[in-house]
Amino acid sequence: MIPISTPAPVLDEAPALVPSHKKRRYDVTGIIFVSPYVLLLLAFGLGPAIFSILISFVNRTDGVGITNYVKVFADFRFWPAMANVGLYLLVWLPVMVLGVLFFALLLHHRPSRLGGLMRLIYFLPGAVTGSASVLLWYFMLEPTMSPFAPLLHAMGFRTGNDVFQNSNLVVIFAVIAFTTGVGQWIIIVYGAMQSIPDDVIEAAAIDGSGPIRTAIQVKLPLVSKYVIYMVVLSLANGVQLFVEPQLIYAVTRSVGSPWWSVNQLGYSLAFQNADFGSAAIVSLVLLVLCTLAGLFMIFKTDFFTTEEAR
């Protein structure tokens, strides 16, 4: 099997897929195909990671040692930033997973002419990403400018001050991330469901399984791999939260802070304090978190065993 670097939402190999740990002969073609990716991984992935491990021990004033680590973990900004991002992930990830599955199952349940249109509609908000979506949401949530002002008023929000409070930031960022991210994952998970063989669904129906039961007990286990994939990538994305808090702080001039998220703190340390050693530690914390979460989900969850035990 030649590794493909673009994840394709195709599942035809899935039912037959057996994890193979057998030593196999590597042919030249495989090496040629994989080498550009390995080079990029070294240049932009492993290289910088190793480099940041090295500079994390270098302190401007005290020379080489672990003072940076002591400093960062005692910094008054570090743990609140970790808590902010953690809370954000707790709110956003479950909503994201449930939302994606709900819409994908809905799309898949009864394919119709509208299906194509619906896929497009789901996908569209994803076209507005990053800074543009933050500004879009700022205008939608600011009661003095929003087209949804009456709704906001009904919810008790009269001014921007009422909406953009530190205590609301987690929810606001989760909403932004959900609306921009959900579309593409619906398409991917829906694509995965498309490749579930019809006879499996029919067999379930003959056995008396209703649509909800089919969805939960037949379709979900078959696409679980893609759900895992989504969670891992979304988690990696989520812990790096940067543009949203940075822009909201810049626009409102008062909500959040330049160190609301972990990534922002790293940026502040590097470019406001010129403390690249400490900034590297913050990045390494993110790297370790992402790696651990990825390993946990792959080796410690039963998504795969479910699939194989079937």
Next chain:
Amino acid sequence: MKSSSRGLRRVMTVSAVAAIGGAVLVGCSGGSTMEVKQDPDAELLVWTDATRQPGFEQFQESHPDVKMRVETYDSATLLSKIQLFNQTGKGWPDVVFGAVPNEIASLANETFDFAQPLDDLIPTDVREGFGASNDGCMVDGRLVCLKNDLAQSVLWYDKTLMDQFGYEVPSTWDEYAELGRRVADEHPGYIIGTAGFKFVYYDFFWSSGCPIQTPGNGPQSVRIDTSDERCTRVADLLDPLIAAGVVSRSGPFDADVVALGQQQKILMMPGASWYGDFVFKPETSYALPAGRLAAAGYPMWAGEDKAWSGATGGGIYVVSKHSANKQGAAELIQWMATDADYQTSSATYPAYSPAADAWAEQHSTDPYYATDPMPALQAQAALINPAESNTAFNVEDAFTSTVVNKIKSGDTIASGLEDLQTQLSQLAQSVGYIVEK
């Protein structure tokens, strides 16, 4: 399995690349402090804000033989960009207009190592013309910038409204508070100031002399003590007025305060000298009609013998240490800061005394104002509280995330002072200050 482990690799790559992208730049760090060879014909790269851009263009017109390139930049990114250039060892602008005067402390320190000492480049008589205005530009006894304008706080008020309501302009903060209570009773809906923005530091804490950026006794030391009486009296003054609704929980640029301005419901506003032309007058801001606005001297704190102002900005000109044409750069900033023609027509109150006098003369007859605002502006220009100095740590962010945050979320200033102390102290220590209390 295959695609998931691919996913993992991808995750690792993505997170490593994204998170560490900035850090890799340190690899190119040259850290060279070598003297740059000087060339009087070398082109000058100028970074400015939009307000000062016409000034640089005017200089170019009157000095066609000077090679220069003027670019506007986002002042919020100045330190980051200088830091990046320091890493790559090239790219620095020769001349910078800095909108945040506090940043000179960073720009001149060893870490940033950017600001060129100007003692030998600016003639003594010119330096004397600034009086005390350039005090903030003195770092370790050396002049490292020239001040463009002063942003001394004055008490702006709507004379038409004050007359109509029969109120006297307060001259002490006690009178201000007393008047605030009357406004709350007699004319609810009108405001006499704002507190929900980082400017609460400049408008109130600085004028009160609260130790926030107060020079300490030793070198590299700073006094920070938010439990000082000069800090708590700010909370004592404002908290009841905020609770009564006469001092807004929003900032002067927030949509709801702008709306109040346009409805002509701002009775008074303590604020910088530039508020008249830049906050009250513009159509897109409060759009207050001509003939209503006036400026009074700043109210005095009980127990003080002077009516101290704070200072909300007041731009600076900095020459780069890395410039190949320091003499040319110095001449350029000297012209910008002192040229009578340019400064007289400039948008803000000039820091250079001769230019300030000419500016005052021209603006005292400005028909926009109900009465001549110049006596108040000129008096307060000499009364910027010397308690605060420029520091290599950022004060605004700490104010925003503590005191301002409390105000905005319905709490009191007093409840945010302890957090403010913690944050400021740690920020100061993180860049190498010794904090005295």
